[in-house]
Amino acid sequence: SSSSSKAAKSGAYSFKDNKDGTATVSSTLSGTIDELDFLLTAGKDEESYMKNGTSTWKEGDPINSRKMTYQEFGLPNVKPSTSDDKPTEKLTLESFTFAVESKTNMDTFMYGCGLNVEYKSPADTEYWLHKDDPDSNKGYWYNEHGLDEDGNPEKGIEDLEIEVGTGTTLEDAGKWIEVEWPVPDAIRDYTLSKPTDAISFQYWYGANKEDGYEEVKSCTLKSATCTYTYEKTIPYNFTDSISCNEKLTQGDKTTNSVNVKYSKGTNNEGIPRAIKFTVESPSEIKKLVFGVGTSDTASTEQFTQQQAAILNAGKKQEIMWILPDSVAADAKYGSVYFGYYYGADSKDKEVSSVTLSDITVYYEDLPEETTTTTTTTTTTTTTTTTTTPAPLNANWGDTNCSGGVDVSDAVLLAKYLNADVTGTLTDQGRTNANVVSGELDGEDLSAILMMIAKIITPDQCPLDRLPTV
8 A cells, every 4th residue: 555644634724923024824625637538447557558668558549547736626826936945835645535436346455656756856766766777768767666466566667766666455345446555755855846847646556356356447437636734924913803704505606706805804905915714514524626716816817716625624614715925815805705516524525505604814014115216327237148068969959859859849849748649759858949048848848939030049048048039
């Protein structure tokens, strides 16, 4: 089974006033992918479709796994820290839940999970297990590895620095199976959580004892949930409370949500940075799906909204929403929004209504109005461009290592960034594709397209940033 885990529970939050004009806030929420309906076929893994280092798998081919990106789960995009200072925000992957349906009873059900991790880190099982294979381009990936028929681990597993999960086996699982996979403590510090990074759910084996333990070849992955903790240091000076006592009924757009004016509180003379909602229910809620939002003067729609879920919310749940930096919440004239989209108890019976009892807003003081005298001087600026020395073996833009740069290089990188199983890169390919200094991302893809269009040339690379066209 999986290793131990100290995963935070969905719905947990913390707020710490740092007494220096800032507060550190964390919120553990869940993002869901519903209506997946993806057929999983045991015995057909990604490896069986690899040919000359490239995957030949295409949509519709039988496969035992489904990769899901964090973008699909709706996780926030946390930008990496650009300095040596402690980062002001971070995202931690806590746990995943998966719902699987089978046409026949599963008296034995075996599954495993894998996910993106830092390259060559102790958690990068696929790099370390294949590093001596000259044809391998594996890496950035942690996989659980099952034991053989004699109960022994795969060759090389025991040489790894971390304890590797051996998958999970359930007995008498039935036709509808819900499983939770907490991220193991051994790999927590190495997981990657960019929008293009992914988790993989793998169906290893299933059997039905009524048919003499005949193997169940396939099952359907119905839905998946990712529970994550978002932590951020926000500007903070004071708190205001708004009493609501609003009853919200799911299913009806006229009654399932409410907009509450910031001015209903006692002091809205500030900039909202975080908002806490207190929701009460007449019965225990196993899964609570909701929306939060605010008037936003920075948005063309004048409103910003986010949807999330909390698992095992119980009868009373406090929900902490940390506002994105891009939001300019309008506390003076605007309102805060809460929507009750779905709630069901442990028996999957819908909980028709909940009560939004109160809202707490965490404010930053408004900037002091100052009078300034402007003196205009003319200066001549000399721009110096510094470049990082290129690795000696970099052939910039040549993602597929074909010897030249064309559209196929951009296509391969796009597939890789979108966690497509056919988008695998070699170490050399990653080096070649990293045209803009930093992590591989959409800027590198844009730069390669600029190379194809002759806007930039290889001798200008690597770039510190994309040129303005």
